[in-house]
Amino acid sequence: MPRRNDRAQNVVLRSASDEIYIFMLPKENRITKRFEFDGFFGAGFKKAGGNNISSPFLIVKTKTNKLTVSRIGFIVSNKVDNRSSVRNRVKRYLRETMRLNLDKIKNNLDILIIAQPAIKKKKHLEISNELLVLLRKARVI
Numbered sequence: 001m002p003r004r005n006d007r008a009q010n011v012v013l014r015s016a017s018d019e020i021y022i023f024m025l026p027k028e029n030r031i032t033k034r035f036e037f038d039g040f041f042g043a044g045f046k047k048a049g050g051n052n053i054s055s056p057f058l059i060v061k062t063k064t065n066k067l068t069v070s071r072i073g074f075i076v077s078n079k080v081d082n083r084s085s086v087r088n089r090v091k092r093y094l095r096e097t098m099r100l101n102l103d104k105i106k107n108n109l110d111i112l113i114i115a116q117p118a119i120k121k122k123k124h125l126e127i128s129n130e131l132l133v134l135l136r137k138a139r140v141i
Contacts, residue, residue, distance in 0.1 A: 025099045031073030031110060039063070040073075040112045053138045057119040058127075060134040061112040070109040070140075072098050081120050090115050090127070097128040104141040111140060 031037060039045065040061045050063040065071065074094050076087045094113055098105075105111070119127060135141045 025095050028069050031071045053134045057116045059114040062138050063110050065110045070105045072111045074113050076115040080115050080117050093124045093127045097131050
């Protein structure tokens, strides 16, 4: 029976054969700092070669970075829903879709995914499919 270690930075499952499965977006692929998020807004975004693609319930913003990996950030505001459980569910769906497709994403990109209020009525499969369509339009994958 696999043992689950929920206290660790990454959720790790260990089986009898000592295999390790990581179910989180790696730290190097996350946008976490306030100033990094601020770079997606204002006049500096277009000067940095920024790109916007949107749908009725998602906005994807991309720009190049000077790193060797791509980084991803998520914004799900109170406008989506006042309940944190709903906002966190949406973020989990978005993060999982990006984690599963991380190997397909081009390097040297910062990607910001912004959820719109209409997303709260969508199922995981609909969110995942729409996000992948937007990433293809943005030529990220």
